[in-house]
Amino acid sequence: MSAAPTETRPASADVPALLQVQGLVIEAGGRIVQQGLEFDVRRGEVLAIVGPSGCGKTTLLRHLVGLALPRAGRVLLDGQDLHAADEAALAALRRRFGVMFQAGALWTSMTVGENLMLPLRLFTRLDAAGRERRAREKLALVGLEPAFGLMPAELSGGMRKRAALARALALEPELLFLDEPGSGLDPVNSARLDELVLDLRHHLGTTVVMVTHEVPSVLAVADRMLYLDELERTMTALAPPALLLEQGPPAVQRFLRRGASPLGALAP
Numbered sequence: 001m002s003a004a005p006t007e008t009r010p011a012s013a014d015v016p017a018l019l020q021v022q023g024l025v026i027e028a029g030g031r032i033v034q035q036g037l038e039f040d041v042r043r044g045e046v047l048a049i050v051g052p053s054g055c056g057k058t059t060l061l062r063h064l065v066g067l068a069l070p071r072a073g074r075v076l077l078d079g080q081d082l083h084a085a086d087e088a089a090l091a092a093l094r095r096r097f098g099v100m101f102q103a104g105a106l107w108t109s110m111t112v113g114e115n116l117m118l119p120l121r122l123f124t125r126l127d128a129a130g131r132e133r134r135a136r137e138k139l140a141l142v143g144l145e146p147a148f149g150l151m152p153a154e155l156s157g158g159m160r161k162r163a164a165l166a167r168a169l170a171l172e173p174e175l176l177f178l179d180e181p182g183s184g185l186d187p188v189n190s191a192r193l194d195e196l197v198l199d200l201r202h203h204l205g206t207t208v209v210m211v212t213h214e215v216p217s218v219l220a221v222a223d224r225m226l227y228l229d230e231l232e233r234t235m236t237a238l239a240p241p242a243l244l245l246e247q248g249p250p251a252v253q254r255f256l257r258r259g260a261s262p263l264g265a266l267a268p
């Protein structure tokens, strides 16, 4: 590929950034929800986007995958401006993403297996047998192999969530976006999901951007955490979560401590 070299600042001296967010201002419902967003996603890292409900996490994710147009600023994938790309170029860039949104919506009129095989039919050259093999393999990864022939309506909420994750993994994306992957899961499945994220990173080198407000999960899997402050309407921290727990700004420390302690989690 011969994308024009862009003015880019590397995430660090030795890890080139996969995604760069520059001066991003985002709005939802006609209101600016976050501004001054400036960060990189490094190749191979797990970056958690964290903050209280309503601070703009899902909105930010929609901008990072090119579904929403920024009020100002840019999102670059390998130096290519997502929002300046024409439709064909954007489609090519998006093919490198796996996305699982909060609702984890599956196509309800297809079996779980068909849900995974459709993107494979659209975007790969795999033949029918290859598509089925890939679909079963990804379902097995999330512990759902037996659900291959079931309809989404026959699954529990947690199973549906995992099936949606398997679908996001079907195309073996280099960059995976997850919106609240643990919500609605019981603690066992939630821990399992954390392990899966770590496995993907470790074995496939997948870069993961995970929106969550679940602190234990952040502490378990994230290399770095980006904190979006609701009142200041901007990012107020970007660092490894363990470091922020000790040395972050007061609001960030409070958020982490409240979520990390089992008693805090029960508090209103």
Ligand SMILES: Nc1ncnc2c1ncn2[C@@H]1O[C@H](COP(=O)(O)OP(=O)(O)O)[C@@H](O)[C@H]1O
Residues within 6 Å of the ligand: 028, 029, 030, 033, 051, 052, 053, 054, 055, 056, 057, 058, 059, 060
């Ligand atoms: N389509 C929309 N129309 C109006 N307001 C919206 C819309 N989407 C989001 N918002 C508002 O924008 C803010 C950020 O929402 P969201 O990104 O979903 O937050 P989070 O994912 O952090 O909980 C919230 O106040 C929400 O009510």
Ligand SMILES: [Mg+2]
Residues within 6 Å of the ligand: 057, 058, 059, 102
């Ligand atoms: Mg959200």
